[in-house]
Amino acid sequence: MIIVFIGIYLIFLALIWGFFIVAKIHSYKFKDFSPNIEKVTKALAIALFVLTLVWFILLFNYRWSLYTVKINNINADNLNQQNY
Secondary structure, three states: OHHHHHHHHHHHHHHHHHHHHHHHHHHHHOOOOOOOHHHHHHHHHHHHHHHHHHHHHHHHHHHHHOOOOOOOOOOHHHHHOOOO
8 A cells, every 4th residue: 555655646746846847947937037036946946855855754654654563551460471
């Protein structure tokens, strides 16, 4: 299931970064119209990079949480017993 999540995420990520590249090209083309275009695209690039890393961390954290085992009811009597 995690492979499906990562695949969907990568397709979505490629689309978002593709739109960003188009916006960056247009910012160079129309930079004479507004001095803020470069600042906005730089801020957008940083935001996209941070969001990309955060979502990869969340996806892999979800993956590892599927394989963890939680142990309940641990007390000192159970720790001293040996079961063969």
